Amino acid sequence: MNELPGPHRAVVAAVGRSPVAGARIAGLGAYRPARVVGNDEAAANAGVEAEWIARRVGVRERRYASRAESVVAMATEAGRAALADAAVSAAAVDVVVLATCSMPSPMPNGAAQVVAGLGCRAAGFDLNAACSGFGHGLAVADALVRAGTAGGVLVVASERMTDWVAPGDRDTGPIFADGAAAALVLPSGEPAIFPVxxxxxxxxxxxxxxxxxxxxxxxxxxxxxxxxxxxxxxxxxxxxxxxxxxxxxxxxxxxxxxxxxxxxxxxxxxxxxxxxxxxxxxxxxxxxxxxxxxxxxxxxxxxxxxxxxxxxxxxxxxxxxxxxxxxxxx
The missing domain is CATH 3.40.47.10 (Thiolase/Chalcone synthase)
Structure with a gap:
């Protein structure tokens, strides 16, 4: 890492890494909110029958986040679990990509807050491709690692969809839920993430x-x-x-x-x-x-x-x- 002059001692990731043959998912992590909501409760909110939800979309239960389980908080826990799964420290992360469409505010971005929560010194940016966001983030991570731009990229997808759907809307209320998961992408001797x-x-x-x-x-x-x-x-x-x-x-x-x-x-x-x-x-x-x-x-x-x-x-x-x-x- 290189430190820039100035009162805030800004830090940038080292450059000059050589391109590598491939990238791989080295660790996975997940965070599921504690509160489980069954179809009886969801159906009552939406004014439909519980079995109608199961028959129409296949959902029988879902997780709803508490006030403390924010997009950033869930993302940080999922990221921490992915690092533990890969048996590496936060120092291995050069970039955090947060795939989300449910941040409560556009600024500050969520990824920078995840960087702070994990205690790593990394670039951090949000990516919004809605439900395909994790795939987009993984493609970006693969390219960054293979090009030598980053040695480790943490891709985190975190959503609080319950903030954005009306419980009484039968088309969305019984379906959407909350949670987060992460993948740590590291260099590999051969491709283990294939072209998107x-x-x-x-x-x-x-x-x-x-x-x-x-x-x-x-x-x-x-x-x-x-x-x-x-x-x-x-x-x-x-x-x-x-x-x-x-x-x-x-x-x-x-x-x-x-x-x-x-x-x-x-x-x-x-x-x-x-x-x-x-x-x-x-x-x-x-x-x-x-x-x-x-x-x-x-x-x-x-x-x-x-x-x-x-x-x-x-x-x-x-x-x-x-x-x-x-x-x-x-």
């Missing part, structure tokens, strides 16, 4: 919005369902092709945990019957950018995937944005 397949369809951005006048999410659920379940299979296929794999070579599919019916449709489209498919949505709800890394963490914790397994991560959501990449399980 990503894009956006801004012409349909109005399908999911948070109008400034209301501060509450509005979502055209049926149209989003049709888009996600019919238009996105080529993105998955492109990610597999860029990794040099057939979908049947994959161990697991970890899609955005938006809706169990969408997840099932995506899994069936791959025609890979042995594929393990993450269904964290049942117990976690839709945690936006945090849903993919939370689901990945849950699969590894359950033993359904192990170190080295090829796994396809796939996020999609507001924007409309999407990002898919194959990674090796840490």
């Amino acid at each position: 397949a990503w894009g956006s369809d801004g012409a349909q951005a109005a399908l999911i919005t948070i109008p400034a006048a209301t501060g509450r999410m509005e979502m055209a659920g049926r149209k989003v369902f049709r888009w996600a379940s019919s238009a996105l299979t080529p993105v998955i296929e492109a990610a597999c092709e860029r990794a040099g794999l057939d979908p049947r070579d994959l161990k697991a599919l970890v899609p955005h945990q938006a809706n169990l019916r969408i997840i099932d449709a995506l899994a069936q489209s791959l025609e890979a019957p042995e594929l393990v498919t993450a269904t964290d949505v049942i117990h976690a709800g839709n945690t936006c950018a945090a849903s993919v890394p939370l689901a990945l963490h849950a699969l590894r914790e359950s033993g359904e995937i192990v170190s080295g397994d090829p796994v396809l991560l796939f996020g999609f959501g507001a924007g409309l944005t999407y990002a898919a990449q194959v990674v090796r399980c840490p």
Whole structure:
């Protein structure tokens, strides 16, 4: 690290690292709020039947953050867990990327506060690609590490979606929830994060919005369902092709945990019957950018995937944005 002159003793990351052959996820961490909310409570708020929620989106319970469990607080705990999982200190982190769309204020950015919370000296910036934010952040981290710009990048996805949805809105209230997860990306002798397949369809951005006048999410659920379940299979296929794999070579599919019916449709489209498919949505709800890394963490914790397994991560959501990449399980 180099110190700049001045009263604040600003510190910048060292430069001059050589490019490396690849990058890998070296550690995973997760933070799930303590409060579990079942369908009876969520259904009463939205004026629907509990079984209607389970049948329509597959959610049976979700986590709601307390006042103390802010976006930054959850992100910091998830990041700390990822560092512990990789058995490295915060000194290994040169950059923190915070994927979120639910910060309560645009300034200060959340990532800089996570840097402070972890006690590392790193660059920190927020990234908003909504529900595909973790995939976007992972692609950025992979590029930074491979280029030699950073030796370690912590990608954290943290969301308090309950701040932005109305409990009485049947299209969003029973679905969205809170949580955070993180991945530490380090150099690797060979690629373990493969090229991303990503894009956006801004012409349909109005399908999911948070109008400034209301501060509450509005979502055209049926149209989003049709888009996600019919238009996105080529993105998955492109990610597999860029990794040099057939979908049947994959161990697991970890899609955005938006809706169990969408997840099932995506899994069936791959025609890979042995594929393990993450269904964290049942117990976690839709945690936006945090849903993919939370689901990945849950699969590894359950033993359904192990170190080295090829796994396809796939996020999609507001924007409309999407990002898919194959990674090796840490």
